[in-house]
Amino acid sequence: MNIRSFLIGCLVISTLTAVSQEKSGKNNNLKTNKSASERNKPTGDVNRQDRPHPTKPAQFVSEWMNPSGELTFKELPYAYDALEKAIDAKTVEVHYDKHHRGYYTNFMNAIKGTDMEKMPITMIFANIKGQPDAVRNNAGGYFNHVIYWQNMSPDGGGEPSGELMQEINKTFGNFKNFKDKFEEAGKSRFGSGWAWLAVDMKTGELFITSTANQDNPLMNITDRRGIPILGMDVWEHAYYLKYQNKRADYITAFWNVVNWGDVEAKYKGYRSMREDNNNTK
């Protein structure tokens, strides 16, 4: 790895660590591998209808600090038929239980006995250039699908609120423009890949991008590096049973299940990480 990629890797890790340590007093449960139902138990006055099982901001950061060798294959946070407003049960089942599980298993096999077993996955992404395809494809495939499942909910749809909505309006003009651009990123990705809403690691700005295969914006092979907060899988396996060749119809329907509470929590996780990092400079 060259010195620049190493430094960027260290920056990501140091900022993630700072937040992880700062939050650990309040969130001791985040370091354990609890089941989805335990993790998603409502706390306080959270309105589960309005904000379905979002990832907590600190959780989004801390869950990726574990050594990669200790990462688990997470439970799907809902039933296979829960996303039928957009995606049929059979597709969710095969996608989660065969494709996603396969990436996880192959990722674990690819890093077994290497230094990467002890590295956080974010560190692996920050230094992915030059690594074997088995690591790049399967680490990406494992991580990207965790984000994707978290980003959706049977109670999803609608619009974001708060700071995230303000930032979307500031960056894209309005919510419709944002959706148009995000859809375009998904439609125009040739072959298999992903569309992303991400937060620029250097400037903190939102941006939309797409990546091929199982790459993601955390990898040091992308033009603009950022922390992904919303990911849409546009591989044919994500939609073909219901939509066949009509990728655009799947993309339109995707908005019906977007869990904006989760996207906002990921955005806040990034913001708190950045503020902590600035405070420690």
Ligand code: MN3
């Ligand atoms: Mn997929």
